[in-house]
Amino acid sequence: MFNICANCSQEQSNDLKFCTSCGTLLKSCCPECGNELKEEWEYCGSCGHKMGS
C-alpha cells in the first residue's frame, strides 16, 4: 500500500508519516489513543477525540 503525497504526488510507503521528498505530513494519529486518522475526520473513529483545527 502507498500514500500519494498531496504536495508533490510522490508515492510514499504506507508506514511513513511524512513525505520523504518534501516533508509534507502524509497522515496523522490521534493524540489521545494513537489511532490512525483520515484527513477528513473531525473526530477520532476510535475514541471520539475531537481534532483541533
Ligand SMILES: [Zn+2]
Ligand atoms: Zn511530497
Ligand SMILES: [Zn+2]
Ligand atoms: Zn483517538
